[in-house]
Amino acid sequence: MCIAGGFVANLKELAEMLGLSQTTISRALNGYPEVSEDTRQRVIAAADQHNYRPNSSARRLATGKARTIGHVVPISHHDMINPHFSDFIAGAGAVYSQRGYDMLITVVEAARQADTYRSLHRDRRVDGVILHGPVVNDPRPDLLDELGLPYVVHGRTLRDETSYHWVDVNNFRSFRRATRHLLELGHRRIALINGWENMMFARRRREGFEAALAEAGLTADPSIMVADEMIDPTAYAAMKRFLDSPSPPTAVMCSSVLSALGALRAIREHRLEPGREVSVICHDDRLSFLDASGDGLGLTTMRSGIREAGSHCANMLIDLIEGRQTVPHILLEAELVAGRTTGPPPS
Amino acid sequence: MCIAGGFVANLKELAEMLGLSQTTISRALNGYPEVSEDTRQRVIAAADQHNYRPNSSARRLATGKARTIGHVVPISHHDMINPHFSDFIAGAGAVYSQRGYDMLITVVEAARQADTYRSLHRDRRVDGVILHGPVVNDPRPDLLDELGLPYVVHGRTLRDETSYHWVDVNNFRSFRRATRHLLELGHRRIALINGWENMMFARRRREGFEAALAEAGLTADPSIMVADEMIDPTAYAAMKRFLDSPSPPTAVMCSSVLSALGALRAIREHRLEPGREVSVICHDDRLSFLDASGDGLGLTTMRSGIREAGSHCANMLIDLIEGRQTVPHILLEAELVAGRTTGPPPS
DNA sequence: CATCGAGCCCAAAGCGCTTTGGCTTTGGCG
DNA sequence: CGCCAAAGCCAAAGCGCTTTGGGCTCGATG
Numbered sequence: 001m002c003i004a005g006g007f008v009a010n011l012k013e014l015a016e017m018l019g020l021s022q023t024t025i026s027r028a029l030n031g032y033p034e035v036s037e038d039t040r041q042r043v044i045a046a047a048d049q050h051n052y053r054p055n056s057s058a059r060r061l062a063t064g065k066a067r068t069i070g071h072v073v074p075i076s077h078h079d080m081i082n083p084h085f086s087d088f089i090a091g092a093g094a095v096y097s098q099r100g101y102d103m104l105i106t107v108v109e110a111a112r113q114a115d116t117y118r119s120l121h122r123d124r125r126v127d128g129v130i131l132h133g134p135v136v137n138d139p140r141p142d143l144l145d146e147l148g149l150p151y152v153v154h155g156r157t158l159r160d161e162t163s164y165h166w167v168d169v170n171n172f173r174s175f176r177r178a179t180r181h182l183l184e185l186g187h188r189r190i191a192l193i194n195g196w197e198n199m200m201f202a203r204r205r206r207e208g209f210e211a212a213l214a215e216a217g218l219t220a221d222p223s224i225m226v227a228d229e230m231i232d233p234t235a236y237a238a239m240k241r242f243l244d245s246p247s248p249p250t251a252v253m254c255s256s257v258l259s260a261l262g263a264l265r266a267i268r269e270h271r272l273e274p275g276r277e278v279s280v281i282c283h284d285d286r287l288s289f290l291d292a293s294g295d296g297l298g299l300t301t302m303r304s305g306i307r308e309a310g311s312h313c314a315n316m317l318i319d320l321i322e323g324r325q326t327v328p329h330i331l332l333e334a335e336l337v338a339g340r341t342t343g344p345p346p347s
Numbered sequence: 348m349c350i351a352g353g354f355v356a357n358l359k360e361l362a363e364m365l366g367l368s369q370t371t372i373s374r375a376l377n378g379y380p381e382v383s384e385d386t387r388q389r390v391i392a393a394a395d396q397h398n399y400r401p402n403s404s405a406r407r408l409a410t411g412k413a414r415t416i417g418h419v420v421p422i423s424h425h426d427m428i429n430p431h432f433s434d435f436i437a438g439a440g441a442v443y444s445q446r447g448y449d450m451l452i453t454v455v456e457a458a459r460q461a462d463t464y465r466s467l468h469r470d471r472r473v474d475g476v477i478l479h480g481p482v483v484n485d486p487r488p489d490l491l492d493e494l495g496l497p498y499v500v501h502g503r504t505l506r507d508e509t510s511y512h513w514v515d516v517n518n519f520r521s522f523r524r525a526t527r528h529l530l531e532l533g534h535r536r537i538a539l540i541n542g543w544e545n546m547m548f549a550r551r552r553r554e555g556f557e558a559a560l561a562e563a564g565l566t567a568d569p570s571i572m573v574a575d576e577m578i579d580p581t582a583y584a585a586m587k588r589f590l591d592s593p594s595p596p597t598a599v600m601c602s603s604v605l606s607a608l609g610a611l612r613a614i615r616e617h618r619l620e621p622g623r624e625v626s627v628i629c630h631d632d633r634l635s636f637l638d639a640s641g642d643g644l645g646l647t648t649m650r651s652g653i654r655e656a657g658s659h660c661a662n663m664l665i666d667l668i669e670g671r672q673t674v675p676h677i678l679l680e681a682e683l684v685a686g687r688t689t690g691p692p693p694s
Numbered sequence: 695c696a697t698c699g700a701g702c703c704c705a706a707a708g709c710g711c712t713t714t715g716g717c718t719t720t721g722g723c724g
Numbered sequence: 725c726g727c728c729a730a731a732g733c734c735a736a737a738g739c740g741c742t743t744t745g746g747g748c749t750c751g752a753t754g
Contacts, residue, residue, distance in 0.1 A: 093454025
């Protein structure tokens, strides 16, 4: 109605303006019951007419809560930042905005991670953190427990699963299922282009892969398996090597779309046709800039949106921080999406 | 030396422990000259022995500075998050860590951006912001000027360039240069697969492209030009259309590596060989997960690291906030990297 | 010898909010 | 009518830091 008047910088001014105490204003604005509905409305109206918003530092100091979630993003070996990161962030960020939290991101060399967590906690800059990319014997959960900083792991570590909160994809089942699919199509020699196997997700994928092979009475052949950075060039090189070997695979499982792209490149370069002469199947995180499955790149994939994983993590962590009842573990199932890159092996 | 003793929660305790006043402790820790070097050392030693770190909210409240930089990340039309984002963040984030700033990221629907800036400023949550993805008539610089919130634009708008701080790539010159290169190789019919041309960078690229053509007495043909989301599927579709047309191009310029990948896909599908029958050249932001130039994908590119752009923006903004002397504009030149996707047109 | 200016250090006043404890007023109830 | 609980409001005490405006000591200076 009324055009925004001058700005009001703080509670005191607003209180004086309305002839009320700061206490009352604060309570009205924060929804406490000790103030009449009448007064509350008057206060709220005045507040947004004069464009008043509580100073966040002051509020934090008084409450001891930062209303901020931390994400510590390690820069890996090759100075690389995980491309899955931005989509995860998009999912989590939407939840934060909606639930009134801020997102604090710290980019740090992998080696200095522990210090960063310590510092985030000591300075009280965050109420909790999301733990990315857990490795096999990850020291971070123990560290965070020791600090008493709430956290949710995106993925799982080897520690007792019931002892912390996590959101994960069922990587074991996903890769077992996809491998079974290839076996049913008749493939007997299947390659694996995996991520670094100190990462839990990669290890679980390999286990799923091997389990399916074992069921069929086969054993995995290390000479057509590789664990490396999940990007095009490494996958390209690996696939090329596999195809040049004495007994090349008729199918390959890739841990990411980027790997699959590299593998496809190698396959085509060998004048082989994906889906007919060599089958390719990969895990698809549904990165928003890579429409991998179905109509997009036409890849056959195991699909599970990393964005949803992000929002699940965010919601779980906030529930945890606010002391609400919450499901402590979420296991997401990947969906097998048929594309044009799989088929029976050539006879 | 000494094992970290119990934790000390605040200045007061530390002061009592050392028999000094809070004032002195604060000054010692913050490097003010009014305290003797002796005392300072004693204080510093005690502080880190007892694991003391000032509470950041309290410090912020007292100083009025947030020591935090905001990044507002819009989710675009198709619910997509810009894949360049994570590398930009990596560059900026490293600078923030080093200079003692926090990075606050807000993911928000494009339409609600203005409100987000207002709110970040009103709540005093940030000391400044980085403005991403400027469009042709971008309202944000005016908004931020009005709010009095310091900012640095990654890119430029149409507004008088001297009136704000920015870091940009010389997109005009880059695309003119690349186009000239193709012309020198003998190409006469060159396609353009660009980003949305309401984005300044895309518009400048088209202008550079057209300028080079004009110099050669040619005019751009709209039927082999497209402006769209810079991802594989759109580029694939466009290139396919171009190749199916009555007079297909012998070369194509792409605004991103992802577009180039789509274009290459279409070219190969047409049983044409990139570099021999159709030349491809693209802008390469050096995304860490896409090794596009040279030995990687072998693309001929105009290369300019977006990560460096990120660190330049961060440094410039912090200088601005802290009132230091600073260069207000940085224009980065892209480097032409020869790959295997360019060559003379087939005769 | 009195004075003065460094050199060090301190007490106390904010910063802007939340929250505790208490004070009126009102209305219902025995 | 007197009492009491509930409703509605307030003053003031933090939260943990920075910063202002002294105060004291001591050696140098006129």
